[in-house]
Amino acid sequence: MNRIFKFKIALLLMIMASGFGACDYLEIAPDNVPTIEYAFNNRYNAQRYLYTCYSFRPAIGDLDYDPAMGGADETWQYISYSGFNIYRTFAPARVARNEQTVTEPLFNHWDGRNYGQALWTGIRNCNIFLDNIPNVKVDMIETERTRWIAEAKFLKAYYHWYLLRMYGPIPIMDVNLPISASVSEVKVWRQPIDDVVEYIISLLNDAIPDLPNASEIMESSEAGRADKLIAYTLIADIRLWAASPLVNGNSRYRNMVDNRGVALFPQSEDPNKWALAVQACDSAIIKCEEQRKELYTQVEAHTLTQHPVFQLQSTLRQVIGDRWNSELIWGSTNYSNSTLQQYVTPRILQRNGNYMNDLMPVWVPTLKMVELFYSSRGVPIDEDTEWRDNSWYIDRYNIRPETPTGDEVYLIKQAEKTVYLHYNREPRFYADIAFDKGIYFGNGYYTFATAQYCNFLNTQWSGFNPGTGYSVTGYATKKLHGFTNSQTATTHTVEYFPFPIYRLADLYLMYAEAVNEAEGPDGPNSAKMFAYLNEIRQRAGLEDVKESWRKYSTKPEKPNSKEGLREIIRRERTIELMFEGKRFWDLRRWDKIDELNDQPKGWKIEGETPDDFYKVSRVYDRVISFTAKDYFFPIREYDLYVNDNLVQNYGW
Amino acid sequence: MVTNLKLKSTYGLAGNDAVGDNATRFFFLSDVSMTNSSRGAYFGTYANIGYPGISINRYANDLITWETARKTNLSLELGLLNDIDLQAELYYEKRDNILMERASIPTSMGLEGETPKANSGEAEANGVDISLNYKHSFNKDLWLQVMSNYTYAHSKFLVFEEPAYPNAPWKSSVGYSLGQTWGYIAERLFIDEEDIRNSPTQFGTYMAGDIKYRDLNNDGKITEMDMAPIGYPTTPEVVYGFGASAGWKAWDFSFFFQGLARESFWINYTDTSPFINGQRALLQAYADDHWSEDNRNEYALWPRLSPSVVENNNKTSTWFMRDGSFLRLKEVQLGYSLPESLLKKIAMHSLRVYFVGSNVLTFSKFKLWDPEMGGNGFKYPVQRMYQMGLQLNF
Secondary structure (H helix, E strand, O other): OHHHHHHHHHHHHHHHHHHHHHHHHHOOOOOOOOOOHHHHOEHHHHHHHHHHHHOOOOOOOOOOOOOOOOOOOOEEOOOOOOOOOOOOOOOHHHHHOOOOOOOOOOOEOOOOEOOOOOHHHHHHHHHHHHHHHHHOOEOOOHHHHHHHHHHHHHHHHHHHHHHHHHHOOEOOOOOOOOOOOOHHHHOOOOEOHHHHHHHHHHHHHHHHHHOOOHHHOOHHHHOOOOOHHHHHHHHHHHHHHHHOOOOOOOHHHOOOEOOOOOEOOOOOOOOHHHHHHHHHHHHHHHHHHHOOOOOOOOOOHHHOOOOHHHHHHHHHHHHHHOOOOOOEEEEEOOOOOHHHHHHHOOOOOOEOOEOOOOOOOOOEEOHHHHHHOOEOOOOOOOOEHHHHHOOOOOOOOOEOOOOOOHHHHHOEOOOOOOEHHHOOEOHHHHHHEEOOOEEEOEOOEOOOOOOEEOOOOOOOOOOOOOOOOOOOOOOEEOOOOOOOOOEOOOOEOOOOOOEEEEEHHHHHHHHHHHHHHHHHHHOOOHHHHHHHHHHHHHHOOOOOHHHHHHHHEOOOOHHHOHHHHHHHHHHHHHHHOOOOOOHHHHHHHOOOHHHHHOOOEEOOOOOOOHHHHOOOEEOOOOOOOOOHHHHOOOOOHHHHHHOOOOOOOOOO | OEEEEEEEEEEEEEEEOOOOOHHHOOOOOOEEEEEEEEEEEEEOOOOOEEEEEEEEEEOOOOOOOOEEEEEEEEEEEEEEOOOEEEEEEEEEEEEEEEEEEOOOOOHHHOOOOOOOEEEEEEEEEEEEEEEEEEEEEOOOOEEEEEEEEEEEEEEEEEEOOOOOOOOOHHHOOEOOOOOOEEEEOEEEEOOOHHHHHOOOEOOOOOOOOOEEEOOOOOOOEOOHHHOEEEOOOOOOOEEEEEEEEEEEOOEEEEEEEEEEEOOEEEOOHHHHOOOHHHOOOOOHHHHHOEOOOOOOOOOOOEOOOOOOOOOOOOOOEHHHEEEOOEEEEEEEEEEEEOOHHHHHHOOOOEEEEEEEEEEEEEEEOOOOOOHHHOOOOOOOOOOOEEEEEEEEEO
16 A cells, blocks of 8 residues: 555656656747847836837827817818828818718727727736836836836826727726636726726826926926826816716716616716816916916017017917927927928918918918907907997908008008908917918017018918918918927928927816806805916906906906806817817817807908908808717727627717 | 448547747747837927837737647548549548637727737538549550549638627628638619719719629618628639540540639729729720710629729629639640551651640630639730640650
8 A cells, every 4th residue: 555655656756757847848938039028127128118108198289190189160171182182181170071980980099090099008008017117127216116107107097088088988997908818808898987087086196196296307308208297287187077068967978878787977967076176276286386387478589679569479479389388287299290380380471473382371270260369358359349339340351441550560561451350359369370461470580670471362472372282261370380480482490399288378277167167256266266367368468357348348247157257268268278179179078069060161262352352251162060979989880899898979 | 343442431639739820939928029119209308309119019828729620531442343443532620729819809908919819719621522533445446544533622610709790790700611701792883973872871982883882781881891701712612623535546535624613703803903003904895894974884894994993892892703613624635656567667666646735625604814813814814725746755
């Protein structure tokens, strides 16, 4: 018995020994195949993995890849006919023309197709980074490791947020599912909006202590990376979104229930969400002020000796153009913006009867945006008593017979004629919009005597001219290109600026909106709310809200009611942040998609004389009709076949 | 009478570990690109300080294993009267653990690089292989030899990882051959703009004279979801041949036919479109039978002519699907050998005069070009050849 037992043991050992031997023999791993572990074998490689996590940031402000640039009613552009591809059509224009589909959605950030960034892949990479960064030994400094971890958490939260805003309820991918997960495991569900919001915010709160202060970011090499202020502002933005009418108890989405019976949208309105938004905006503003963020009010050196009209205009143009200034909270650094500047800058002078073909103002404001800017007295032109009493509003599309006089000559070319609409407007209008006969101060011409002007009549230098890129509305932007770019008859140069993802004025306007919604115009925070609104208006050369309306508006009581003030705040936000990729999302958040159905209009650009040119015309030959389905992006139809636990978005 | 009779049967398990190609030998390990500029990020004053990033080509997957095939063969050898020789084989193979792409992984997993694979597929194949030969010398002047063969092979997927297609069951690969093609069902050509307006939306810009497809799931648009299995597999399921040789005195004669059946091919729309790049010629058949403003034949061979490839028509569809079956007289030969008595006089060992014709006849439903050339008739064709020859031996 004993002997047999010993024999068995011996046999067992032999089998095991041979078994291990065989395993060792077969376990040959090649040396030259880099694996994921290899990417974390030292600090240098790990840093590149962190940059990989950053590489998935949607290209905010890019004319091709950001749907919010040109996807709404702020700007328009012509259709590019095949064979004439030198006139570029940017992809967001297809969203603006309502060409979205479920079979191959535009800006598909869910799958990373058709102008979309693969955000789920970005999130998976953040998780891989977070899983592996503790293992990095070589050259790794602990303080840096904690900062990088916080940055990866920030990005993971940001990518979830971008998806949330596009699609509404989304799955939460806090940990990576293994590659061998079963079919039922990989079929994840979309999570209710409130859960996703709380998840993202807790992730951001988790990251904030280890993120650097804005002052610790080395501008020369790190500007654009995540810091505490960006995270606080992001929280404020998310809280504001969650409180807004689109998702806060909107009855349209009450029936959106998945196959588990889980309701994906909040079932009733929760007014407390506005209070949370006030809180989040407030703490973000406090942090920003602690870290010396302030509205940009510098006067360009070029301009110090010039007329005050020019001084103010240069300040307003440099809010965006002066790179990394005190107002900027987060600048986008993931694309070169020279394309943007090339396609938004009007030609401001003539070259021997020819045209500069490398400047193509094709991404241009609609007439609607032009009309949205306030009067020179800081109220809407259809409310201004002066505009009413002088019939300027009724006559706004008519040519003013008198040529510019007095200070008007700093805004409109002397001895030229243009419509009433272009006179008596607020400084931001003249700083943001290039219009026919409008003086173009800057861009190489920094005195009154040398300043150029635009001429949008057909065959004139700024206007329509077959064979080159042209404005389809008869306007162009002054806003999204540098004041210090220069333009001569044959060349132009471009100064880089980071496109603003968040700037302080945006945060102030978020705060104002949240306070008004939470407590109306007379609540405990109203003084602070008006102070922020007025700070923005003062910078723009306008009087305070209440004063302006009382003195100049046909509706003097407007700021005293919640509804009236809501209108004022939204309009202020639209004007201040125009062309910055905000209105696209704001209209959705406000549940105001109908705004997009005002058909885009401009002047009759084929007109060669002022009389022919100044005729209001449709700039698109089909009727645009957005409906409730357009509040959210569609999930690609194929994805619903692969994962039948997903519910398609409303209306798609 | 029965000179030879043999029955054989085998059953075996075979493993196949050659599941990846050479480049992916270490299939279970992850593979990353350490320098991928599209995964880089840049920061700083001018947004130009940064690094390229890292991308993943393949994730580690240590559950990958080999494929297993269970093979059953049954064969018969039969010889009759020393003249007839029959060999027949039936086989059946069931293969499981087939390594295939995991089509059911949603993009929310966030994977990049190649689609992960798993040993999830199952397929079966069966077929017959028959050859029958006859050989006989009737007397010293007359002999005859006949040979024939026939193979039939059919395969189908039993398990295939794919999305659930609740509204489009025709998309499923289960039950179909490994060589099955999916495509659109072409109904006819569009008659006019009115017709287009009243039909589901299709691809790109299209107009009257372009192909109209069937909207299988009735969702008002033609999409990938409307692709159904069409035609036979692209490799023939049946291949056969037969022929005979005979000799009578100094004369000899032989012929051989070859054929295949149960195969489909598609006329290559892009490769045979006329006028493309301004230089491609117009096939007479297309010239004779195409849709035009004056000849609005909605069933014309060729849709609307266009100087560029029309995306709408350039889809795999039944419009250009053709039956690839054919039977070909591969070779026919007639020879005459000089009798020995004559040879001796001219001091030769042998002298034979012969005539050979190759690819002499082809029987096929497809007439535009040789069906063996597949979808593009502009390639170098199969040649028909006639040869006269003289064979001398000293």
